[in-house]
Amino acid sequence: MWFSKSSICLLTFATLSLAQYTGPCSPSNCGADGRVCRRGWLCVPWPHTDPALRQGCTCSLG
Structure with a gap:
């Protein structure tokens, strides 16, 4: 199966945005x-x- 670069970037972004931040x-x-x-x-x-x-x-002032 062939994916364009934009499809791969979109899929990567969607996956990362669903991941819980643990930093x-x-x-x-x-x-x-x-x-x-x-x-x-x-x-x-x-x-x-x-x-x-x-x-x-x-960072936030309050």
Whole structure:
């Protein structure tokens, strides 16, 4: 079976977006890029606090 590059990219993106995020979520190691949050900022789950619905973590002011 032959698939175009765009079909493979779309399938890969769909698969990754369904996977539960299990990466770091702490102020000193926030999100997939390991960002250090600014002083006073928090590392929060995004877009949902439910681990099953979480897609990542990001620095936030509150």
